[in-house]
Amino acid sequence: MIKNTGLILALDTKDPVQAEQWAKIADATGQMIKIGMEYTYACGFDEVCRLAQGRKIFLDLKLHDIPNTVASAIASLAPVKPAMLTVHALGGQDMIRAARRSVDEHFPSDSKPILLAVTILTSMNQENLGSIGISVSPLEQVLLLGKMALAAGADGLVCSPHEVAYLREQLGDDVVLVVPGIRMADAAADDQQRVTTPIQAHQAGASWIVVGRPITRAENPAGMAKQIIHELQG
Numbered sequence: 001m002i003k004n005t006g007l008i009l010a011l012d013t014k015d016p017v018q019a020e021q022w023a024k025i026a027d028a029t030g031q032m033i034k035i036g037m038e039y040t041y042a043c044g045f046d047e048v049c050r051l052a053q054g055r056k057i058f059l060d061l062k063l064h065d066i067p068n069t070v071a072s073a074i075a076s077l078a079p080v081k082p083a084m085l086t087v088h089a090l091g092g093q094d095m096i097r098a099a100r101r102s103v104d105e106h107f108p109s110d111s112k113p114i115l116l117a118v119t120i121l122t123s124m125n126q127e128n129l130g131s132i133g134i135s136v137s138p139l140e141q142v143l144l145l146g147k148m149a150l151a152a153g154a155d156g157l158v159c160s161p162h163e164v165a166y167l168r169e170q171l172g173d174d175v176v177l178v179v180p181g182i183r184m185a186d187a188a189a190d191d192q193q194r195v196t197t198p199i200q201a202h203q204a205g206a207s208w209i210v211v212g213r214p215i216t217r218a219e220n221p222a223g224m225a226k227q228i229i230h231e232l233q234g
């Protein structure tokens, strides 16, 4: 079993004041923050750089385009100095190879971000996959994409908690598995489809869990973050 599972707090907001308040919760507990499309598009690149300063950032922009465009976009992200960044595995092996080359070329060797490939979004179920012409199970598709992405140079994968144990078994303990789709027991799943609780994701072997609304929409976000960290350490 993976000994330590870290918590990453997803700052999904358009409001810099709100983002800073949530980031301070992560600062106080020594956790990483995730900046995604909502914040980046609403607040702009300079604001992302400001929020990232002095912090460990998971920059989750899920790049998905032709190889040259993805490589150039990654070069443009260097000023943020992210600890992790994402591309979509569905972009294919040439795109991931180009992303790998760009990370190696544009980031200093002592502060290269972990390059993560998003496999199948946690908001998709078997039926959604069928509607885009994928007839195998999410588990099979995640493994197929995961193996391809790692062979093309990704350092780790984003997957749902439903696939973690199987990926650990198939891919070993060294691969970084970052896991959104986390909900507290009996809570609504919102738009997520493949979910578990924090402790189940930990026991399955997640390196990191990504949690947004269960913390940011809690009555006491700081208290909820502490509760999850306590559960992960317990």
Ligand SMILES: O=c1ccn([C@@H]2O[C@H](COP(=O)(O)O)[C@@H](O)[C@H]2O)c(=O)[nH]1
Pocket: 010, 012, 036, 118, 120, 121, 122, 123, 158, 159, 180, 181, 182, 190, 192, 210, 211, 212, 213, 214
């Ligand atoms: O497959 C994926 C990939 C990324 N995410 C991101 O994680 C958080 C989850 O937020 P919640 O509010 O806890 O649902 C969000 O920022 C997504 O962009 C994901 O959910 N699934």
